[in-house]
Amino acid sequence: MMNAEVEEMEDTAVCEVDVRSVTVRFSDGVEHAFPVRPDQTILAAAKEHDVRLVHQCLTGSCGTCVTRVASGKVRMSTARGTSLLPSEAAEGFRLTCTSFCDSDAVLQFDYPSSVLDEPGPARCTAEVADAAWVASNVVRLTLRLPKDAGLEFRSGQYVRVQVPGTEEWRSYSMASTVADLPELVLLLRVLDAGVMSDYLRSRARAGDLIELEGPFGMFYLREAKGQHIMIAGGTGLAPMLGMLEDIRMRAGRKPKVLLSFGCASEDNLFYVDELDVRAAWLPGLKVKVAVANPGEAYRGLVGNPVEVISAADISDPATAVAYLCGPPPMIESARAHLERLGVLPENIHAEHFSASAA
Amino acid sequence: MDMKRTVKKANDAAARRLYAPYAEAEWGFLNHWYPARFSQEVPEGGAIGVQICGVPIVLRRSRGKVYALKDQCLHRGVKLSAKPMCLTEDTITCWYHGFTFSIETGELVSIVAAPDDEIIGTTGIPTFPVEEVNGIVFVFVRSEDWDEDVPPLAQDLPIRFPDNNERFPHPFWPDTPSMLDKDAVALGVHRTGYANWRLACENGFDAGHLLIHKDCTIVQAKDWAVPLGIKPLTDQATQLIEDEDGPKGFINMYFTENYEPVLVNERLGVKASGTVPKYFRTSMFLPGVLMVENWPEEGVVQYEWYVPITDDTYEYWEVLVKRCPTEEDVKGFEYRFKNFYEPMALHGFNDCDLFARDAMQNFYADGTGWTDEQLGDMDYSIITWRKVASRYNRGIAAKPRGVAGVVKGASNVLAEIRGPAAGSYRKTKGE
Ligand SMILES: Cc1cc2nc3c(=O)[nH]c(=O)nc-3n(C[C@H](O)[C@H](O)[C@H](O)COP(=O)(O)OP(=O)(O)OC[C@H]3O[C@@H](n4cnc5c(N)ncnc54)[C@H](O)[C@@H]3O)c2cc1C
Ligand code: FES
Numbered sequence: 001m002m003n004a005e006v007e008e009m010e011d012t013a014v015c016e017v018d019v020r021s022v023t024v025r026f027s028d029g030v031e032h033a034f035p036v037r038p039d040q041t042i043l044a045a046a047k048e049h050d051v052r053l054v055h056q057c058l059t060g061s062c063g064t065c066v067t068r069v070a071s072g073k074v075r076m077s078t079a080r081g082t083s084l085l086p087s088e089a090a091e092g093f094r095l096t097c098t099s100f101c102d103s104d105a106v107l108q109f110d111y112p113s114s115v116l117d118e119p120g121p122a123r124c125t126a127e128v129a130d131a132a133w134v135a136s137n138v139v140r141l142t143l144r145l146p147k148d149a150g151l152e153f154r155s156g157q158y159v160r161v162q163v164p165g166t167e168e169w170r171s172y173s174m175a176s177t178v179a180d181l182p183e184l185v186l187l188l189r190v191l192d193a194g195v196m197s198d199y200l201r202s203r204a205r206a207g208d209l210i211e212l213e214g215p216f217g218m219f220y221l222r223e224a225k226g227q228h229i230m231i232a233g234g235t236g237l238a239p240m241l242g243m244l245e246d247i248r249m250r251a252g253r254k255p256k257v258l259l260s261f262g263c264a265s266e267d268n269l270f271y272v273d274e275l276d277v278r279a280a281w282l283p284g285l286k287v288k289v290a291v292a293n294p295g296e297a298y299r300g301l302v303g304n305p306v307e308v309i310s311a312a313d314i315s316d317p318a319t320a321v322a323y324l325c326g327p328p329p330m331i332e333s334a335r336a337h338l339e340r341l342g343v344l345p346e347n348i349h350a351e352h353f354s355a356s357a358a
Numbered sequence: 359m360d361m362k363r364t365v366k367k368a369n370d371a372a373a374r375r376l377y378a379p380y381a382e383a384e385w386g387f388l389n390h391w392y393p394a395r396f397s398q399e400v401p402e403g404g405a406i407g408v409q410i411c412g413v414p415i416v417l418r419r420s421r422g423k424v425y426a427l428k429d430q431c432l433h434r435g436v437k438l439s440a441k442p443m444c445l446t447e448d449t450i451t452c453w454y455h456g457f458t459f460s461i462e463t464g465e466l467v468s469i470v471a472a473p474d475d476e477i478i479g480t481t482g483i484p485t486f487p488v489e490e491v492n493g494i495v496f497v498f499v500r501s502e503d504w505d506e507d508v509p510p511l512a513q514d515l516p517i518r519f520p521d522n523n524e525r526f527p528h529p530f531w532p533d534t535p536s537m538l539d540k541d542a543v544a545l546g547v548h549r550t551g552y553a554n555w556r557l558a559c560e561n562g563f564d565a566g567h568l569l570i571h572k573d574c575t576i577v578q579a580k581d582w583a584v585p586l587g588i589k590p591l592t593d594q595a596t597q598l599i600e601d602e603d604g605p606k607g608f609i610n611m612y613f614t615e616n617y618e619p620v621l622v623n624e625r626l627g628v629k630a631s632g633t634v635p636k637y638f639r640t641s642m643f644l645p646g647v648l649m650v651e652n653w654p655e656e657g658v659v660q661y662e663w664y665v666p667i668t669d670d671t672y673e674y675w676e677v678l679v680k681r682c683p684t685e686e687d688v689k690g691f692e693y694r695f696k697n698f699y700e701p702m703a704l705h706g707f708n709d710c711d712l713f714a715r716d717a718m719q720n721f722y723a724d725g726t727g728w729t730d731e732q733l734g735d736m737d738y739s740i741i742t743w744r745k746v747a748s749r750y751n752r753g754i755a756a757k758p759r760g761v762a763g764v765v766k767g768a769s770n771v772l773a774e775i776r777g778p779a780a781g782s783y784r785k786t787k788g789e
Contacts, residue, residue: 248379251389251501251753273372280376283600283749 072105226319233326407439
């Protein structure tokens with residue numbers, strides 16, 4: 001599809017001390033070119049030359065700074081862990097905060113340059129309005145933001161919150177929309193052990209104060225005339241809920257939407273009634289709910305949210321746009337599955353709920 | 359005893375959630391066709407202002423054709439229709455500082471006192487698609503982000519017959535005419551109601567509201583056996599109409615085994631008195647158009663629109679349609695309209711409805727009614743309508759900015775209520 005030359009990811013020293021020229025190209029066609037020294041990450045070089053690129057963690061974990069190599073040799077540092085999946089690397093994706101250029105290169109970004117002029121992340125202290133268990137391992141956290149929070153976001157984006165009583169920050173996608181502000185709803189998976197998970201299990205109370213920063217991320221609804229395909233694993237449903245609202249509120253005929261939502265077991269399932277409501281609101285929405293390891297009495301779809309999608313669910317793969325959100329292995333298999341069904345790689349957008357950076 | 363806790367509600371929290379989008383639609387649904395004025399109200403060369411879903415719209419007829427533009431000058435925001443100024447056939451000029459717009463495209467083509475201004479040709483005001491059918495000017499009230507083809511008017515009008523005879527048989531009356539039929543003649547009235555448009559919509563097909571019509575002159579004069587109410591018996595009582603490219607709505611299957619007319623209430627000593635059977639059927643379509651078949655008399659159909667003006671006013675349209683193949687038929691229909699239908703049906707009978715809708719407004723105006731109302735079995739069709747409207751509307755109108763009715767009790771609104779005497783300078787304001 002893309003003629004990216006995918007390079008082995010080694011961290012060998014560069015022999016020719018050559019400055020490379022990098023061209024960054026945004027989805028609205030705007031381009032900038034700037035030089036990159038061999039010892040410099042692409043993101044650092046962009047910064048040095050006042051070219052703005054979207055990023056957040058700078059450590060290769062949040063995935064926000066992702067680009068696709070259109071041409072040239074771009075190597076990711078192996079000195080750092082990365083949230084980029086091997087399949088994504090093989091398709092030419094790179095994280096600009098941890099990538100170096102071994103040749104001149106052209107990088108394609110999945111967002112328009114106008115995004116860079118939108119107000120940057122805001123920071124505020126929010127109050128926990130409600131923390132409710134909606135499944136055996138999922139908490140719905142409703143936050144109330146102060147009036148002057150200045151938080152504007154696109155459905156699908158995420159915020160970072162500081163776990164109360166700790167110095168740790170974690171990322172969560174908004175399940176609500178700007179129309180719901182000053183209320184902000186997050187859906188959190190509670191792990192057996194974890195900083196946020198422990199807080200939710202043992203200490204979270206209405207009235208708790210929580211530091212919040214955002215929005216971040218380039219996961220949001222794209223302009224598309226074709227079908228929208230959403231694949232959500234567990235709390236990966238959160239950003240989809242906001243994007244479904246965007247589709248509903250848009251003027252005009254509603255597009256076809258396929259939402260495939262999966263959980264490991266029945267007692268991990270949540271929001272099934274809510275998805276029925278969304279399907280009633282949106283004539284074009286088809287919802288599939290799958291459980292991977294159901295009990296005897298379970299009557300619904302069995303499997304993961306990827307494998308329950310068949311060719312018959314996709315009306316025209318060439319125009320379909322896909323959104324994937326959930327744990328990294330799900331994203332990896334979803335991408336492969338959709339490409340097999342004919343969805344174009346450039347129309348597949350993903351948000352990884354990767355583990356917090358150490 | 360706490361009555362509320364023990365009572366069964368047809369609109370519990372789960373049902374309310376299903377129609378939440380409808381509850382949001384205080385200012386109506388955008389991107390639909392609405393009647394704006396009767397053709398004769400938009401004379402050649404003139405301009406007249408209306409407001410629909412909070413969108414001010416000026417209608418201007420030029421060389422026979424009606425054009426619709428946003429009735430708000432981009433310069434200082436006054437209504438172009440406040441004092442219409444049409445200097446050429448292809449433009450409309452703002453009476454204040456002379457900003458002049460193409461009626462076809464809305465583009466700013468000149469400024470009377472500044473013909474060389476740089477902004478000429480670089481900006482303009484939105485325009486709206488217009489269709490004139492059978493004496494009614496319809497406007498497609500589109501939102502500024504609408505970028506698709508405009509759906510045909512027929513998608514926002516009631517279903518037609520004989521196309522739907524098999525699906526919705528009507529053994530008691532001949533095929534219902536349609537606005538769009540060849541030979542159809544439409545005659546009607548419109549006036550402003552002082553309630554939210556949704557309360558008006560829900561009154562028309564409300565199967566339990568016939569009580570308010572029991573004493574109406576027309577019912578007594580014609581000895582109609584209009585029931586006290588009509589009770590749904592099965593889930594087939596209302597049937598959804600949701601064909602891909604057709605109108606979206608539902609039909610009440612009155613006078614079938616799905617409904618039982620309530621003719622007497624022994625406990626209260628009330629009974630429906632008439633002896634002449636009166637068969638009719640109601641159906642409702644987006645964006646809020648009611649069809650009453652076989653009403654007020656055979657061969658005639660009554661359409662009603664409840665066009666949102668603001669969140670607390672709506673334009674109530676009552677239109678009767680009849681097929682009139684000959685000149686004589688037309689004359690006969692016009693005569694009967696003037697001397698019978700208009701005074702006794704559109705006013706006598708439906709004035710009771712206007713009264714009821716206005717009476718509901720206080721309970722709903724601050725949102726109370728939408729959560730505290732207690733709907734029951736007889737309100738099945740109301741809940742159906744709310745769900746259908748939630749699902750098939752083409753966009754919910756946001757609370758508008760800078761237009762009439764947003765600020766309640768503003769001084770100019772109060773002055774308007776007091777009438778032209780409030781200031782003699784106001785006399786020039788049209789009408
Ligand atoms: C952009 C982005 C958006 C996110 N949005 C959401 C969201 O909307 N909802 C949501 O529930 N999560 C989301 N996550 C994941 C979330 O940020 C945390 O990683 C997760 O909640 C775990 O935090 P913790 O403090 O409980 O565990 P930690 O203290 O971070 O980790 C404890 C242990 O669990 C492992 N671990 C951490 N995260 C995971 C995981 N996701 N799956 C399996 N093992 C893990 C760690 O390796 C460690 O061993 C998002 C992540 C990113 C990067
Ligand atoms: S009669 Fe309807 S509310 Fe009282």
